[in-house]
Amino acid sequence: MKTIEELCKKIDIPKEAAAQVAAFDAQFDYKPIEPAMEKLFSRDSWDEGCREIKAYLGEDPEGLKMLACMLRCGLKTWRNYEKRGISEQIFIDTMKCFSRFMGEHKEGYGNYAFDREWWTSRQIAGELVRIGELEYEMCQDREGRYIDLHIPSDAKLQRKNLLESLHRARDFFKENYPAYGSVEMRCHSWLLSPTLKKLLPPKSRILGFQELFAIETIGVTEESEYITWVFKRPDISFKDLPENTSLQREMKKYLLAGGQLEDAKGTLKGDDIQNSGLN
Structure with a gap:
């Protein structure tokens, strides 16, 4: 994936929003906020990066400018996935959080908008991945490393689906992030x-x-x-x-x-x- 248009199509961004994002991307100069966008790739700085980007973008009532910046970063996220040998399907399933959040906003308010930039740095940074029905976030506290489980709103909670996701996740982390291969899995919900x-x-x-x-x-x-x-x-x-x-x-x-x-x-x-x- 090399363009925002391609990424929007892959992760099912609603067409009307995707067209606006593509139009913004085609004419926007990202250079002044590249340092802020780079901050989205680190847990220690992603909140600061989001604030700086939003301040630079100015008025953005539907959040589509911010969405464009996030998806521009998402192209780098995909390159990082490729370097690790992580499948495109896991990348797509993970990044579909953007279209899911927009769909939730549409259901609640009647229009497509993006208002979860405070959350999606986790996906951009590669700290959170979706595997099957559940999302898995690599975390660390004073007691050590652990995986934080998240339940997407479209997750199918049949036991078979949940167990399949959990087993796949264990294999995924053992292969790609060995330090998290056998850590405790927690859920706060x-x-x-x-x-x-x-x-x-x-x-x-x-x-x-x-x-x-x-x-x-x-x-x-x-x-x-x-x-x-x-x-x-x-x-x-x-x-x-x-x-x-x-x-x-x-x-x-x-x-x-x-x-x-x-x-x-x-x-x-x-x-x-x-x-x-x-x-």
Whole structure:
């Protein structure tokens, strides 16, 4: 992949947005912000890089200028993947976060826009990859290296799909990032909240996902995360939340009754996964 047009097509950027991104890319001089764009490739500097790019771009109500800058960096990300021998399919699946985020904005607000630049530096830097249904982010804290699991909004949470993703991820990291080949896998998400057992049927796929983890509750979650994930936008009152799915209906009822969702984190039950097979 050598052009933004080609990348947009590969990762399914909506055509109307892709045309605007391509038009901006064709006439924009990136040279003044190349140092800021380079900062997106390092965890220590990507927040600073984003701020500098946004400040230089100025008015950008739909975020398409920023999207163009991110995708321009994405071409370098692909070259980095090639050097490591990582497949084009993993690159495409990872970078489809851009089109997924735009689709989520469209569903919630009625128009295509890009507003997740605060998150997508992870994909640009190659710190986060999508393998099958789940995303895997290489992280490190005072205790050492670990992999942070993320659940994309379009993930199919059938147990077979989840186990296939987890097994593939172990093989991927052992081959491409050996230092992360056997580290602990963690997940910090409202999807692990014990409260969901009250709102979902016993055979729910979300509850099945929870069963893969040793879970610790750590307090009340920030509303915006699960409200955005479940209802697609956080800026409407509880009484006006949509009721298009069973989860939306049950959660809305729970919230209107004054309920709160606990935040939780979990550690993957490695031995169970290792010996579980894919059935």
